[in-house]
Amino acid sequence: MTTVETPPTAPPRKAATVTRPGDRIFSGLSRGAGILLLVVMAAIAVFLTVRAVSAISKDHGNFLTTFEWTPSLNPPVFGIAVLAYGTVVSSIIAMLIAVPISLGIALFITHYAPRRLGGIIAYVIDLLAAVPSIVYGLWGALFLVPHLKGLNLWLDDYLSWTVIFHKSDPNSAARSLLTVGILLAIMILPIITNVSREVINQVPKMHQEAALALGATRWEVIRLSVLPFARSGVISASMLGLGRALGETMAVATVLSASPVLSAHILDPVGGTFSQNIVAKFGEADEFGRDALIASGLVLFVITLLVNGAARLIIARRKEYSGANA
Amino acid sequence: MAKRIDVSGLSAFYGTHRAIDDISMTVEPRSVTAFIGPSGCGKSTFLRTLNRMHEVTPGGRVEGKVMLDDENLYGSSVDPVTVRRTVGMVFQRPNPFPTMSIYDNVAAGLRLNGVRKKGELDSIVEKSLKGANLWNEVKDRLNKPGSGLSGGQQQRLCIARAIAVEPQVLLMDEPCSALDPISTLAIEDLIGELKTRFTIVIVTHNMQQAARVSDRTAFFNLAGVGQPGKLIEIDDTERIFSNPSVQATEDYISGRFG
Numbered sequence: 001m002t003t004v005e006t007p008p009t010a011p012p013r014k015a016a017t018v019t020r021p022g023d024r025i026f027s028g029l030s031r032g033a034g035i036l037l038l039v040v041m042a043a044i045a046v047f048l049t050v051r052a053v054s055a056i057s058k059d060h061g062n063f064l065t066t067f068e069w070t071p072s073l074n075p076p077v078f079g080i081a082v083l084a085y086g087t088v089v090s091s092i093i094a095m096l097i098a099v100p101i102s103l104g105i106a107l108f109i110t111h112y113a114p115r116r117l118g119g120i121i122a123y124v125i126d127l128l129a130a131v132p133s134i135v136y137g138l139w140g141a142l143f144l145v146p147h148l149k150g151l152n153l154w155l156d157d158y159l160s161w162t163v164i165f166h167k168s169d170p171n172s173a174a175r176s177l178l179t180v181g182i183l184l185a186i187m188i189l190p191i192i193t194n195v196s197r198e199v200i201n202q203v204p205k206m207h208q209e210a211a212l213a214l215g216a217t218r219w220e221v222i223r224l225s226v227l228p229f230a231r232s233g234v235i236s237a238s239m240l241g242l243g244r245a246l247g248e249t250m251a252v253a254t255v256l257s258a259s260p261v262l263s264a265h266i267l268d269p270v271g272g273t274f275s276q277n278i279v280a281k282f283g284e285a286d287e288f289g290r291d292a293l294i295a296s297g298l299v300l301f302v303i304t305l306l307v308n309g310a311a312r313l314i315i316a317r318r319k320e321y322s323g324a325n326a
Numbered sequence: 327m328a329k330r331i332d333v334s335g336l337s338a339f340y341g342t343h344r345a346i347d348d349i350s351m352t353v354e355p356r357s358v359t360a361f362i363g364p365s366g367c368g369k370s371t372f373l374r375t376l377n378r379m380h381e382v383t384p385g386g387r388v389e390g391k392v393m394l395d396d397e398n399l400y401g402s403s404v405d406p407v408t409v410r411r412t413v414g415m416v417f418q419r420p421n422p423f424p425t426m427s428i429y430d431n432v433a434a435g436l437r438l439n440g441v442r443k444k445g446e447l448d449s450i451v452e453k454s455l456k457g458a459n460l461w462n463e464v465k466d467r468l469n470k471p472g473s474g475l476s477g478g479q480q481q482r483l484c485i486a487r488a489i490a491v492e493p494q495v496l497l498m499d500e501p502c503s504a505l506d507p508i509s510t511l512a513i514e515d516l517i518g519e520l521k522t523r524f525t526i527v528i529v530t531h532n533m534q535q536a537a538r539v540s541d542r543t544a545f546f547n548l549a550g551v552g553q554p555g556k557l558i559e560i561d562d563t564e565r566i567f568s569n570p571s572v573q574a575t576e577d578y579i580s581g582r583f584g
Binding site for chain 1 (some may be wrong): 412
């Protein structure tokens, strides 16, 4: 073994750095934008937390388990049980309906439809995304509610034994969590479809050819190479949709007949959601009432964070197998 | 097992563009046939007509006849899916399913064919990986993703996946062009072993490779850009590389163009 002797070197001289004004200005601007975001987020968080804590500390009911929302009583009693339940249940219904349909549309556009038909469908989906939510709300209240009555009665007749589809008063209007869920499903369909379609379009042709060359049918190609590759992207797309469903305000407020009742029967016209409750109560609320509403908004924020975190976990767990390292 | 391929009067189109024109040739069972020729001469397109992969491309269309022993692959009652189960294919870039383990990659074709029993799958997966000279390198990590292997290993994994379903014919579309020389050598050795069991057709840009691995060589050429590719001649590899009967072949082999 011979060792190579390193010649004594002069201490490394600092490279002469030329600072260009353009670089400086741009780095300053982009840094500023980054810092601004953090400051705004912090300001919102502090604002929400301070106001929420001051309201919750004066609550004479249990904030998490109380059904009623009556912060104007003396002593004030309010809780989020009904709101959290209604928000989660209507969003679950929306997801159960929207995710499979969206995935179906996305696969149809990318793999089954003739190119021109696919383009038309994609355009219509984009239109659906451009409809303002209050319009969905009006359509829901004036069209969906009366027309879902029949479906409600049918579900009550045949599936009443499941408890979920039991309708306490068959004559009541379909201003229920189920109707809200269906309306939300239509509203989140475009975003889930569009993002899924983008992701599915990214599936490399060579993986699909690999499946084809093994003698896979069209469905088997999708199952072997398209769906596994697009899986994490479709989950992300669904989470975007879920985020919208959780926070949707006007459409829910227009359709749902709100009342502080927590019912397992999703056909009953009772319940509420966070944002529906806020928009319904904000106008008439006094200072304290507003703080109470802010507290409920904070809970919605936390729920959304948890859902996003869970989605990230699901995606990360199978990272090793994801298409990203192909 | 291995079958003879008999092509007659075959043309392939992309939309209205004629990519290859009127090709006829015979490929003997248990032999290696190499396709050489300049870029755009249609050798890959022709290869893809042999397992009906050409028509997967939008606008892809084929005229003519491809007989596999006595069955016409383009017969009106023939299902392309069935054709692809009997004529396997290995691609230019290694393409193991990235979301699947090494084991599942090899088992994928078997599962498509309805093999479900664990014991049967296990033994065929082992046999195929051994057949692709990959078993010793991966036997301890069969449940790891296939995309974690090196490029050469991934390509041998793809070969294992293709031979697991016991095809009659194995098509290889420039299987070594994305690989380093060592991995290339491993694949070439493997081709030599596989030809005892399968009919092999390989497209290659590397003339030394054609000379090393093949028994017969077909030279394709095109008259100019936008012109359809044609089969110039097919002969024993030795003859093509020493004393071809067409001047264009001689020019291409000796590096005068292409």
